[in-house]
Amino acid sequence: MMNDVPESKVESPITANTSENPYEIVKSLLKESVMALQLNEDVYRILEKPIRVLEVSIPVRMDDGSIKSFTGYRSQHSDILGPAKGGIRFHPNVNIDEVKALSMWMSLKSAILGLPFGGGKGGVIVDPRQLSECELENLSRGYIRAITPIIGPEKDIPAPDVNTNPQIMGWMLDEYDRLRGYNVPGFITGKPIIVGGSQGRVEATGRGVVISIAEAAKKLNIPLQGATAAIQGFGNVGSMTAKFLHQLGVKIVAITDIKGGIYNENGIDIPALQQFVSNTKSVVDFPGTNNLESEQLFSLPVDILIPAALENQITTETAPQIQAKILAEAANGPTTPDGDRILNEKGIFVIPDILCNSGGVTVSYFEWVQNNMGYYWKEEEVNAKLEEKMIHAFEDVHKMHQEKQVNMREAAYIVGVGRIAEAYKARGWIKDWSMPFKCKA
Numbered sequence: 064m065m066n067d068v069p070e071s072k073v074e075s076p077i078t079a080n081t082s083e084n085p086y087e088i089v090k091s092l093l094k095e096s097v098m099a100l101q102l103n104e105d106v107y108r109i110l111e112k113p114i115r116v117l118e119v120s121i122p123v124r125m126d127d128g129s130i131k132s133f134t135g136y137r138s139q140h141s142d143i144l145g146p147a148k149g150g151i152r153f154h155p156n157v158n159i160d161e162v163k164a165l166s167m168w169m170s171l172k173s174a175i176l177g178l179p180f181g182g183g184k185g186g187v188i189v190d191p192r193q194l195s196e197c198e199l200e201n202l203s204r205g206y207i208r209a210i211t212p213i214i215g216p217e218k219d220i221p222a223p224d225v226n227t228n229p230q231i232m233g234w235m236l237d238e239y240d241r242l243r244g245y246n247v248p249g250f251i252t253g254k255p256i257i258v259g260g261s262q263g264r265v266e267a268t269g270r271g272v273v274i275s276i277a278e279a280a281k282k283l284n285i286p287l288q289g290a291t292a293a294i295q296g297f298g299n300v301g302s303m304t305a306k307f308l309h310q311l312g313v314k315i316v317a318i319t320d321i322k323g324g325i326y327n328e329n330g331i332d333i334p335a336l337q338q339f340v341s342n343t344k345s346v347v348d349f350p351g352t353n354n355l356e357s358e359q360l361f362s363l364p365v366d367i368l369i370p371a372a373l374e375n376q377i378t379t380e381t382a383p384q385i386q387a388k389i390l391a392e393a394a395n396g397p398t399t400p401d402g403d404r405i406l407n408e409k410g411i412f413v414i415p416d417i418l419c420n421s422g423g424v425t426v427s428y429f430e431w432v433q434n435n436m437g438y439y440w441k442e443e444e445v446n447a448k449l450e451e452k453m454i455h456a457f458e459d460v461h462k463m464h465q466e467k468q469v470n471m472r473e474a475a476y477i478v479g480v481g482r483i484a485e486a487y488k489a490r491g492w493i494k495d496w497s498m499p500f501k502c503k504a
Contacts (some may be wrong), residue, residue, distance in 0.1 A: 074360075076128075082132060083375045083395045085164035093167070096476040097465065097484075105493055106410060106484045110170075113140040113163050119209035121187065122199045133189050137210045138166035138218055138427030139180040143486045146217055148173060148424060150224025150253075151206070154373075157186035162373070168395055171479035172421040176456050183219045185210065191226050202230050202432045204238040211242055216249035216434075222427050223253040225298075225373070226331075229265065233258060249434035252427035261430035262442035269303025271422015272393045274412045274453040277366060279389050282461065283412060285366060287310035291330075293363050295319050296371035297346050300393050300420065302337055304369055309333040313367070323347040324355035326363075350455055361385050370397035377402040385411060392416035399419070407470055415472040417479060418460050425452050 084202055090111050097107045121133045136159055139147040149169040162184050170182030177240045187206055212220060221282050223232055232254040248259030256262065263270070280287050290313050294301050305315050314330035322345040325331065332431060339349050347354060361368070361377075362384035371393035377385070382398075382405035390406060391414045392398065398406065398413070405412055420437045426449055435437045440448075465472035487493045 083378075083399050084160055085224070085374050086160035086167075088396065088400055089164045089267065091400065092472070092476050093480060094206050096480040098358070098483055099469070099477050100484070102480075102484055103493070106314050106480070106487070107227055109487060109492065110167075110480065110483065113138045113166050113415065114142065115139040115213060116159070116163060116502070117210060117213055118204070118339055121202060121205040121209055123198060123205055125198055126209065131189055133205075134161040135185065135187040135206050135209060137185040137213060137219070138183065140166035140184075141170045141483065142181040142218075143310055143483060144170075144173060144181055145179035145475060146181065147214075147219040148178075148180035148182035148222070148427065149185065150222045151185040151187070151231075152225035152421075153187050153189050153191045153202075153227055153231075154225050155188060155190045156373075157188045157260060161282070162186045165331045165395055168417050169328050169424065170483060171417045172477065173426050173428075174482040175418055175460065175475060175480040176337045176421050176425050176428075176452055177482075178424065180220075180303070180444065181426065184220070184224075185221060186224075199231070200234050203227075203234045207235045207238040208242065211239065213237075214250070216247060216431070220249070220431060221251050222423070222428070223299075228299075229253060229255045229260060232245060232260075249431050252430040253423075254430075258432050259430070261426055261433055261445060262440065263445035263449065264305075264426045264430055265299065265301045267426035267445075268300045268393070268423035269305075270421050270446065270449060271425065272300065272304045272369065272371075272391055272419055273307040274422070274450055275419045276308070276391050277311070277389070277391060277458055278367075278454060278457040278461075279412055279414055280367075283388060289314065290367060291365040292367040292369060293317040293365045294362050294369045294371055294393075295357075295360055300423075301369070301371035304371060304391075304393055305331075305333045306337065308367075317355055317363055318346050318355045319355065319360050320346050323420060324357050324360060325349050325352035326355040326359075327352045367391060370394050372397070375399050375408065380407065382409075385409070389414065392419045393488060395420065399422050403472065403486050405490065415460075415475045418456060418471070418475045421456065422449055422453060 093110050117137045119135045164185035165183045174182040238252050254260040292313050317326045325346050361381040364386045367389045368387035369391045372395040377398035379401045382402040389412050395416050460475045464471050
């Protein structure tokens with residue numbers, strides 16, 4: 064079953080509070096950016112809604128022989144710069160507004176990085192920990208069958224996100240190829256290297272976060288050797304961020320995950336922790352550390368704080384506690400508008416998510432290019448190209464931050480919106496830039 068999704072909201076903890084609804088948050092920021100650029104109202108009207116949102120029902124035969132139906136979504140915000148691009152998350156709190164917001168953030172990320180992509184995002188309402196491997200594979204294949212009419216290497220290119228990984232991308236690739244009757248490696252990114260994945264893709268988001276942190280530290284004259292950091296979340300992004308910061312001499316003193324946290328003021332042995340987590344599935348009780356309550360992470364006196372979990376973590380409750388000099392948003396939408404205002408008042412340098420965590424989509428772009436060429440790069444080349452892209456994007460946003468005298472988040476939105484608007488103008492959608500913006504902020 065497949066149907067267009069109405070504007071009505073799905074009940075969810077995220078959508079219950081309008082101030083923490085990611086879709087409302089991103090629309091407000093888009094409006095502010097259009098006004099800051101003195102563009103007319105038409106630009107906002109084009110950008111405020113995704114061009115296409117699909118809701119699908121995915122029937123899966125469970126191991127006990129019963130049939131269970133899962134709800135999935137795919138949102139395509141814009142394709143003005145190229146095919147939509149964005150990950151697929153499996154999570155019990157996935158909802159329509161979250162997926163729409165994430166697709167809009169993907170449009171902005173691609174524009175800021177100068178990638179020939181629009182924004183897309185997908186999700187399935189499921190706790191994958193409750194599924195067997197067979198059930199998870201059947202769900203993954205069923206999702207692709209359901210959304211096949213609107214995806215493809217020239218239309219919309221999925222990738223991993225929360226609770227999905229290269230193996231799941233491999234299953235999805237195989238299902239899409241079966242439906243097409245031939246091999247289409249550029250249909251999906253983040254897949255295993257043996258079937259067309261890119262070297263460096265697994266580490267890309269975390270590596271990009273660290274490149275952004277290094278650039279911010281230079282601007283603030285903070286030496287990374289001996290600097291302290293705390294990380295919320297130890298999945299792929301959090302663990303890779305920890306790995307690369309550790310290699311630069313940063314002392315990771317605290318880490319939390321879904322089960323709890325750990326603390327050692329002298330620094331945590333990250334390589335040993337990664338091995339420990341691969342066996343125990345949690346950082347809790349790692350030898351040589353003290354257990355830490357998750358909420359205590361925000362109040363630690365560290366130089367760098369990295370939210371690498373889910374949305375709405377930096378709020379009116381947590382933001383006042385933060386003592387860090389740099390807040391690097393490795394997660395998507397970790398800061399609420401009210402939390403952001405507090406961070407600004409405290410003078411904390413925020414690297415916004417649409418810049419900070421864009422390393423993943425950048426190397427996904429590299430993977431797509433390699434698939435189209437049929438020629439693959441060495442990891443050193445991928446990493447060098449990623450660093451070049453990330454540094455250039457950081458400089459563009461920081462320059463806008465200085466020119467407009469706005470914070471880094473506002474600057475990132477201005478850069479992204481400006482480039483998307485320019486594309487719409489080039490295609491003839493926007494005729495007159497000088498018309499006043501009539502909507503209230």
